[in-house]
Amino acid sequence: MSSIKPPFTDLDIKKADKGFYDGYSLPIALISKISMAALVIWALVWPANANSVLGSFNWALLEGFNSFYVVIVGFFAFFLLVIALLPKTGSRIMGTPGEKPEFSNFSWFSMMFGAGLGVGLMVFSTAEPLGLWGSNPVIVAGEVAPNTVESLESGYRYTFLHYGFHAWAIYVVTGLSLAYYAYTRDMPLTIRSALTPLLGKHVNGVIGHIIDVLGVVATILGVSVTIGFGINQFVEGVYAITGMGWLMDVTGDAPSPTKVGLMAALIMIMGMSIVSAVSGVGRGVKYLSNLNLVLSLVLVAIFIIFGSFAFSMTTYGSAMLDYILNFISLSFVAHGPLSADTFATMLPEAVKALPAEDVASLYSGATNAWGSLDGFKSGLPASFAALENADALAATVYEAGTEGRLFGWQSGWTSFYWAWWIAFSPFVGLFLARISKGRSVREFILGCVIAPALVCFAWMTILGGTAIDLELAGIAEGSIIGASNGAKLFVTLGHMIDGGFLQLITVMCVVLIMTFLVTSADSGILVMNTIMSGGDQLAGNKHRIVWGVILTTVIGALLLAGGGGLDALKNAMIIGALPFTMVMGLMCISLAKALYRDGLREKAGEVSEVAAD
Structure with missing residues (x-):
């Protein structure tokens, strides 16, 4: 126990010693x-470009890191709960x-x-x-x-x-x-x-x-x-x-x-x-x-x-x-983006046979987190409306886009x-x-x-x-x-x-x-x-x-x-x-490491005091 090293505390942040930044890093x-x-x-200088680039980069980032954001925040909550409930750490x-x-x-x-x-x-x-x-x-x-x-x-x-x-x-x-x-x-x-x-x-x-x-x-x-x-x-x-x-x-x-x-x-x-x-x-x-x-x-x-x-x-x-x-x-529970290819595999055969641009339109509508089934139905392409049982098929297609909508909602909200x-x-x-x-x-x-x-x-x-x-x-x-x-x-x-x-x-x-x-x-x-x-x-x-x-x-x-x-x-x-x-x-x-090591140091200190007595 007595061999536990003391914590590193020798933080040395170089600061300016004169001028406008005197005392600052x-x-x-x-x-x-x-x-x-x-x-x-x-x-x-380029407001339209800044707005567009920031928006595009933000969406690309959320496609890759939405689940990371959700899960790590859940981890934070449970991490603090454990620290608070443990008698040794909570009472410090x-x-x-x-x-x-x-x-x-x-x-x-x-x-x-x-x-x-x-x-x-x-x-x-x-x-x-x-x-x-x-x-x-x-x-x-x-x-x-x-x-x-x-x-x-x-x-x-x-x-x-x-x-x-x-x-x-x-x-x-x-x-x-x-x-x-x-x-x-x-x-x-x-x-x-x-x-x-x-x-x-x-x-x-x-x-x-x-x-x-x-x-x-x-x-x-x-x-x-x-x-x-x-x-x-x-x-x-x-x-x-x-x-x-x-x-x-x-x-x-x-x-x-x-x-x-x-x-x-x-x-x-x-x-x-x-x-x-x-x-x-x-x-x-x-x-x-x-x-x-x-x-x-x-x-x-x-x-x-x-x-x-x-x-x-x-x-x-x-x-x-x-x-x-x-x-x-x-x-x-985190949601990931639904790709157009995955969406297409879930469609009824009659819908798969529609022109590619119409299937793409269906994908866009069915994965829109801010839309609704009624809104989706009102925007169906003409080729889809001509299908037999179009109304029932629309509900099926909309259901196929649920994961995409859930991802869009979670990442956007x-x-x-x-x-x-x-x-x-x-x-x-x-x-x-x-x-x-x-x-x-x-x-x-x-x-x-x-x-x-x-x-x-x-x-x-x-x-x-x-x-x-x-x-x-x-x-x-x-x-x-x-x-x-x-x-x-x-x-x-x-x-x-x-x-x-x-x-x-x-x-x-x-x-x-x-x-x-x-x-x-x-x-x-x-x-x-x-x-x-x-x-x-x-x-x-x-x-x-x-x-x-x-x-x-x-x-x-x-x-x-x-x-x-x-x-x-x-x-x-x-x-x-x-x-x-x-x-x-x-x-x-x-x-977590600091609390654990400080606990060991504390225990080692108590043992040393008893030995000294």
């Missing part, structure tokens, strides 16, 4: 900034023995909640349950009809999946890895520290720089998507209050924010974020986070009083049971979410580690996985359940379903309350969106600055300002490349998240 800073500058220039304190937590439970939870999911909850509180009520794998497989009482259970099953234990486990894998080494081994709070048990002294060189750069790039893209969603909803909210025409384009099927409106909102939000980031975690982020939580509770209270609370709570209970019963299949959470995890994980010193491993896992997930479930059922109940009762008459994702919350409120009170609550929602956006952005700026400075949490303000400007230009350029939409942002984020997903897998192996 030059390779991490320059590689990160050059990468982002290249992306911005590409998106601004992240800090010196007897050290007390830095923040109160209320502030700890507020900052965790605001930085981790505030914007997502505001945008998707009604949009997610409504969207999944109309489209989820059970509906795609043809087992239930969309937007019905029967599809409610499966809709919430996948809502809970996307915002539940799996999602928060992604954050905690990164956060726990960083916190454990920082507070038990006194190592810098930076990404490469989490891989020292596997890589040892190699983290001090090029490999370590690459790991940290992957964390910075993933953070920038993850935060960018979040801010992009939030900016859209912020503009929708300001328009609902003021009616200023320059904010919204009302010429399409559904009103959408104009490019000018998006850019104006982005500059305002990011300016506030930079000011908050300069003030630091203990002041700006803490106070904003507490305000976020209080306003969130007020919003939930409005829905409890004026919304469909009984319907929501019934839904909460049944959805929670259904989610737990399906937990393993949700964790590990669940894998997008996992990539989003993973891209966000260097930011939120490092931030969670920063505010969790002195807490036990078990407290960290339960506090950052179970507690916020339960709050997300309540939020989604209280707000989203009210929107669904208004549609089921015929009160909304499709107006909530037909609204854009950013506007769904405001349309739902409009059916619940009216007059001056509605105006007041809408203003409160806009303020809440704004503070959530500022909290997410300023926390992201602090984290990027911490990584670039080799783990120094007190690094200077000038680089926080620089990172704030970089983040603003990345979001603005990708929004413009996407024509004011979020496609370019989302595609870039999914691509950027994949390398860091692999880093996270190594983090789990590394942490």
